Amino acid sequence: MEQYKVILVDDEVEVIDVMKKKIHWNDLGFDVVGSATNGVKALELVEKLQPDVVLTDIKMPYMDGLELARKLNQDYPNIYIMLCTGFDEFEYAKEAVHLEIKEYMLKPISATELSESLMKLKTTLDREREEKLNVKKLEDYFQEVLPKLQSNFFISLIEGRVREEDYERFLLDYQVDMKGPLFCCIIFHTSENDVPDGMNPLLLSMSVEREIKQRLMENCNCQEFIYMGNTILIMELHSEDEIAQLTDKCDRFCRWAWRIMGAAVTAGIGTVCNSLYDISISYEGAREAVSYRVLYGTKRAINIAEIVPKESKKAVPLEETRMQELFRAIHVGDQEKIRKEAIKETEKLHKNAATISQYNLATMEIVSGFFKFCANNSMDFNEISGNVQNLYERVTQLDESSMTNWIINMSMAISEKLRSTRNSTSRRIITDAQNIVKDRYMEPALSLDDVCADLGVSNSYFSSIFKKETGQSFVSYLTDYRMDRAEEMVLNTDEKSYKIAEKVGYQDANYFSYVFKKKFGVSPSKYRASGK
CATH class of the missing domain: 3.40.50.2300 (Response regulator)
Structure with missing residues (x-):
């Protein structure tokens, strides 16, 4: 010694x-x-x-x-x-x-x-x-297991199991240095059904996690861990403007994972919250976003804030367990699942109610659950339910079969209204984008990034709804709009081609002529001469 x-x-x-x-x-x-x-x-x-x-x-x-x-x-x-x-x-x-x-x-x-x-x-x-050596050993061991302790702490946070009075102490004890001011949860779900031949789904998921660490966690303050088979990222943000860029970054990763690894990854981006203590809210939003893969497809990022109505009010608390599967089916729009879950709710209602008072109370809770769900999604429950007078009283008098039908019909009506509201939001975004093109098509630098920044949405979400609504990509739409304006000037003015090119957003006259010929079959000068 x-x-x-x-x-x-x-x-x-x-x-x-x-x-x-x-x-x-x-x-x-x-x-x-x-x-x-x-x-x-x-x-x-x-x-x-x-x-x-x-x-x-x-x-x-x-x-x-x-x-x-x-x-x-x-x-x-x-x-x-x-x-x-x-x-x-x-x-x-x-x-x-x-x-x-x-x-x-x-x-x-x-x-x-x-x-x-x-x-x-x-x-x-x-x-x-x-x-001293023993203390050093303990300190070394603590540092060794600290990542696991931090992961367990964040799992407790997203599950909502951390008491507010313990929160600050845990942050200090587990050396969590995330000061915000904003936070967001992202879930990366790797499909177990779409796996390359000979590849173990678990190994594929682990490979995806490794790539997430290498490609998405650089130069950002975040916490990564595995929960329920998914890779979870808790991100620190400095402003809400970063969320659209983050969504696009996740979308590029999902497409890369499919192209290079053969992994069908869906990234669900939750809502932005002001406190790390409230990250469970963002986690629930991320879970909901991932569930929308049945509508929007896998191999992409889905931002929950972009697919729910923009004017959503502050959420009304829902019961933690009652009707959650039914509400999830309503969100997704799965009619078969809606029927299945509605029948389950009716069965639970009759199985658990031992007295008429308990039955009436449980029935009122179902009606109240629908009301809260509508409020959370900016929909008028009374309008959807037909403005029925004394609805609570009427529903309690329904027999088992009628109750099942009422729950199914209400769920279907709410789901359809939700889909309509979502589509309305999408159409509004498309209209706003088309107006931007109309006002700024003559700017050579106008791009997809500029339009998405003005609209406050991610490139990936905007591109998907624009293609779905118009049948073409935004770049193709912009090009067609510019060519239509150019055609008008070619036929109705004596402007030189390079001048027309400048007026419709092309700095290179040769490239303008190439695009024009590609659309109309001939050069601008021949098009003018033919008088088409």
């Missing part, structure tokens, strides 16, 4: 020499690494050699042993100090106790006495070293 370093301090050089020769330092576990004849020189040596023990006389020039001990206690509290003096004075002894000096010995000191003191000191130093 490494020996403890000692510095000897005494104004008499002979005393130092005697101590060096008479004491078997190495056998006792010590190594005399230096000596000094006064406190000032001793301090210089301490700074340079960093000893474990300083054995010093009291009476010395420039700086005595007590002053040296004070400075050592102040600047090097881990050094053990042994005092020796030829003066048996009470004041010295009292000061030594005050300075917490471990050994106070009177000269002349015998070799046996000093050796015994050193042996006791070594026992103390060994014990402290072992304790």
